[in-house]
Each structure stands twice: as C-alpha cells, then as structure tokens.
Amino acid sequence: MIVEPVRDRRAERHQATRTEILEAAWELARAHGLAALTLRDVATKIGTRPPSLYWYFHSKHAIYDAMFADANRQLLERIAKQAWPDDPREAMRLLAHVVVEFSTADVARYQLMFQRTIPDFEPSAESYALALEVLEQGRQRFHAAGLADPADFDLGAAVMAGLSAQQTANEPGGDRWVRLVDDAVDMYLDHVFSKTAGGRRQP
Amino acid sequence: MIVEPVRDRRAERHQATRTEILEAAWELARAHGLAALTLRDVATKIGTRPPSLYWYFHSKHAIYDAMFADANRQLLERIAKQAWPDDPREAMRLLAHVVVEFSTADVARYQLMFQRTIPDFEPSAESYALALEVLEQGRQRFHAAGLADPADFDLGAAVMAGLSAQQTANEPGGDRWVRLVDDAVDMYLDHVFSKTAGGRRQP
DNA sequence: GTCTATATCCAGATAGAC
DNA sequence: GTCTATCTGGATATAGAC
Incomplete structure (x- = not known):
C-alpha cells in the first residue's frame, strides 16, 4: 500500500530553489535594471549554470x-x-x-x-x-x-x-x-x- | 578665393537622412516597444544596412x-x-x-x-x-x-x-x-x- | 556614403551525458 | 537535478573595399 507522505521533501526543496532564483532575479533587477536581467547573471548569482534554471522555470518570461x-x-x-x-x-x-x-x-x-x-x-x-x-x-x-x-x-x-x-x-x-x-x-x-x-x- | 556657399547641400542631405532615421526609430518604438528597438530594423526600414547608420549616429544610444x-x-x-x-x-x-x-x-x-x-x-x-x-x-x-x-x-x-x-x-x-x-x-x-x-x- | 564581411559577444533555449 | 556542449539567432560595432 502506498503511503502518502505528509511532507514532500523533494517538492519543498524544489520550491526553495525557485524562491532562491527569484530573490537573485530581484536583486539583479534592482541593481542593473529590470530589462537588463539575464539568465546567465541569475545562474551565476545562485552558483549554477543557465540550463539548470530551466528545471525551475520553463522560460525567462x-x-x-x-x-x-x-x-x-x-x-x-x-x-x-x-x-x-x-x-x-x-x-x-x-x-x-x-x-x-x-x-x-x-x-x-x-x-x-x-x-x-x-x-x-x-x-x-x-x-x-x-x-x-x-x-x-x-x-x-x-x-x-x-x-x-x-x-x-x-x-x-x-x-x-x-x-x-x-x-x-x-x-x-x-x-x-x-x-x-x-x-x-x-x-x-x-x-x-x-x-x-x-x-x-x-x- | 574661396566662396562660402549660402546653403550646404551636403549638410542638408545629411540632416535629412538623420531625420529619416529618427522617424523610422520612432515608428518602430511605437510598434514593438522602446526597448525592442534594433539598428537592424531601423536600417531595414529606411532601406539601408546597419553599418550605414554609423555615418549618422556613432552609437545606438x-x-x-x-x-x-x-x-x-x-x-x-x-x-x-x-x-x-x-x-x-x-x-x-x-x-x-x-x-x-x-x-x-x-x-x-x-x-x-x-x-x-x-x-x-x-x-x-x-x-x-x-x-x-x-x-x-x-x-x-x-x-x-x-x-x-x-x-x-x-x-x-x-x-x-x-x-x-x-x-x-x-x-x-x-x-x-x-x-x-x-x-x-x-x-x-x-x-x-x-x-x-x-x-x-x-x- | 554605402557596402560586404566580420569581429565580438551575448542572448535564450535544448539535447543528452552523468 | 545539474552539467557540458551546442544550436540558433541576435545584438552593436568596426575594417576596409568601392
């Protein structure tokens, strides 16, 4: 029988990284302008590579x-x-x-x-x-x-x-x-x- | 003796092209958004190539x-x-x-x-x-x-x-x-x- | 003055290994 | 989940022929 977990640690972790990405994006937008935001900069800021962001967001938009x-x-x-x-x-x-x-x-x-x-x-x-x-x-x-x-x-x-x-x-x-x-x-x-x-x- | 021309046809022509470039830029900015303006589109709109624009403006800015x-x-x-x-x-x-x-x-x-x-x-x-x-x-x-x-x-x-x-x-x-x-x-x-x-x- | 060719760099996005 | 490698396409700008 399959037991439904009360907390989904994987989903929580996923959400936490999403939040981290958004916080980095906000900081960069504040620093360099909203339109100057790039995935490269966001990735660098959180210590990953641009393609990794696509696991969390399917596009820049x-x-x-x-x-x-x-x-x-x-x-x-x-x-x-x-x-x-x-x-x-x-x-x-x-x-x-x-x-x-x-x-x-x-x-x-x-x-x-x-x-x-x-x-x-x-x-x-x-x-x-x-x-x-x-x-x-x-x-x-x-x-x-x-x-x-x-x-x-x-x-x-x-x-x-x-x-x-x-x-x-x-x-x-x-x-x-x-x-x-x-x-x-x-x-x-x-x-x-x-x-x-x-x-x-x-x- | 050098005669100062009353009108400088070359300068007038230069100015006319500058105006043409600006009008094209305005139209494109209105149509696609100010930030979406590109030199390629401006050049195409007035029937030239991007490098030609540099004769009239030394940069996009x-x-x-x-x-x-x-x-x-x-x-x-x-x-x-x-x-x-x-x-x-x-x-x-x-x-x-x-x-x-x-x-x-x-x-x-x-x-x-x-x-x-x-x-x-x-x-x-x-x-x-x-x-x-x-x-x-x-x-x-x-x-x-x-x-x-x-x-x-x-x-x-x-x-x-x-x-x-x-x-x-x-x-x-x-x-x-x-x-x-x-x-x-x-x-x-x-x-x-x-x-x-x-x-x-x-x- | 305008062009071709190119330099240089960067963007967003995807494939597929690990 | 994250990576390397790459695709594809675009940008601004410059060199130098014509």
Whole structure:
C-alpha cells in the first residue's frame, strides 16, 4: 500500500530553489535594471549554470511572471496587515502611504507591476488575477471610505500613481514626492467629499 | 578665393537622412516597444544596412539621445504655440491638457522622456538641457497662475503625471483618465488656492 | 556614403551525458 | 537535478573595399 507522505521533501526543496532564483532575479533587477536581467547573471548569482534554471522555470518570461505575481502578493500582504481606521480620511491617508511607499521602495518592482517596460511581457492569467485582486482591495478601501463612484476611484489612484511615478523617475530613493502624500490625500478628499455631503475636514 | 556657399547641400542631405532615421526609430518604438528597438530594423526600414547608420549616429544610444531631445523639443513647441489664457484656472486646464494628451499620445515617447525604461540610457548634457527647459516652462506656467511654491508645483506635476501614467499603463490609446483632467485641475487649484487668498472657483 | 564581411559577444533555449 | 556542449539567432560595432 502506498503511503502518502505528509511532507514532500523533494517538492519543498524544489520550491526553495525557485524562491532562491527569484530573490537573485530581484536583486539583479534592482541593481542593473529590470530589462537588463539575464539568465546567465541569475545562474551565476545562485552558483549554477543557465540550463539548470530551466528545471525551475520553463522560460525567462516565466521568471518575470513569477516576479510579477510575487510583487502583487507582497502588496496584498502589506494591505492585509494594516489596521484600517474607521475614519475615512485616516484610512485614505494610510492607503496612500502604503501604496506610494511600496511603489517607491523598489523601482524595478514598480516598473514590473505598473509600467510596460519589458516589450513582450504579459502576465499569465494566474498572475494577472493577483493584480486584479490588488485593484479590488483598493476599490474596497475607497468604498469603505464612502467613495463608490468609479471615477472617484480612478482619480484617487491617479494621485497615488502620480506621486509614485514622479518619485521613482526623478528622485529614486528620495522623498520629495513621498512627503506630499498627506497633503495630496487632503486635496483629493476635500474635492470628492465636497461633491457630496459625506466628509469632514481635519482640524 | 574661396566662396562660402549660402546653403550646404551636403549638410542638408545629411540632416535629412538623420531625420529619416529618427522617424523610422520612432515608428518602430511605437510598434514593438522602446526597448525592442534594433539598428537592424531601423536600417531595414529606411532601406539601408546597419553599418550605414554609423555615418549618422556613432552609437545606438546616440539615436535614443536624439529621440529624447526630439521629444522634448516637440513638447516645448506644443507649449510655445498655445495662447495662454490670463485666467489661472483656464491656463492650468490648458497646461494639463497639453501635458497629458502629449504623454498619452505616444507611449514609447512617454517612456523615453519620463520613465527609466532603457537600463543604460542617460541623456547627454545637451538633451537633458531640453528636458530642464520643459520643466522650466512648466514652472513658469504655474508661476503665471500665481503658484510660486515649489511644493505646489511638485504636487501639480504629480497630478498630471498620475493621469498620464495610469492612462498609458492601463488603457493605452483610451481616454478613461484623460477625461478626468478638468476635474483633476479643479481639485488641485481649489486645494492650493484655499491655502492662500488668491484663487477663484469657476461658477 | 554605402557596402560586404566580420569581429565580438551575448542572448535564450535544448539535447543528452552523468 | 545539474552539467557540458551546442544550436540558433541576435545584438552593436568596426575594417576596409568601392
């Protein structure tokens, strides 16, 4: 009779090496640019040869795809672990800080998630579903703050995207735009709440 | 005695071919992605062989650099030819439309100007000066609208950048964020003018 | 000015030994 | 699972004939 093992040590080892490959890829992307990533460099970094990587990923794009999924999972986790305030303004402030700081903390990750830097890369359906989940979580945060209009969401997302884009492109690693987050949220909320009766202004 | 020719036909021809190369490069960048540009494709498109391009540009990066300069000149021209209204709100609306529509009209151009897509590309001092001139023109527009605070400029630029970034990344060619421009400008101006005594709200 | 030929190097990917 | 060897194809760039 065949006994199903509780833990599959081989699968665990396989997964561990996959993770190691991805971590090397992230480091290289951060250091030399997302588009400059090569399998040769990844292999060298983890002490193997390029063909060995194909045991874990069937192509270079599959690595990008796993990185894309990874990045979205990181952001989902970041969102999930916050204690979201009931006050709409506080909650939106927190959301904006989470998003902008996440975006500006790693330019390569930001490019992979939010820009179309790699000419042929399209995320797989599974990875793209994670990106949609990020979007959905964002929408829920807006909704919880009393903002249900899709156009309001688009405008709010654009404000966060704008701060992130300016910071990463013009002063990567700095905080010239990051420190405008609270002011930007006030600007945004004053505007969208003034169209309804909902909001309160901070004293 | 040597007669200085009024027109240098050879130089004109040289310049015309340079322009032809750049136009081919733009078309290819738009079609296949900025990072996917190759000298082979550029040469083929204008009916020559790759080595011939070196008569006009001493490297591939020199082509990117000329494209970068070209893009900034285009935007400067676009800014210069507008009839700028005296009314601050009207002027800022126009500026935002010019910037966002320019950005979203050509994703490759947008990436080259405002994102760090090509890993090793740094514009030359001459080309970068044009980018600074674009920035300076923007600052002057803000100043003319009564906005002299550098942080106000950064926030306003971020709003325009955010709409552009979202539009190019999530719906290239569409207008889901472009059509939020007027609303975004109102949001921004109401905010910055409310901090001083300056502004007027549109009826 | 444009070409052929080539240098040099590198990429991603596969076959098959071990 | 990892390797060597190799395929295939591409890149940028240069030398030198014409």
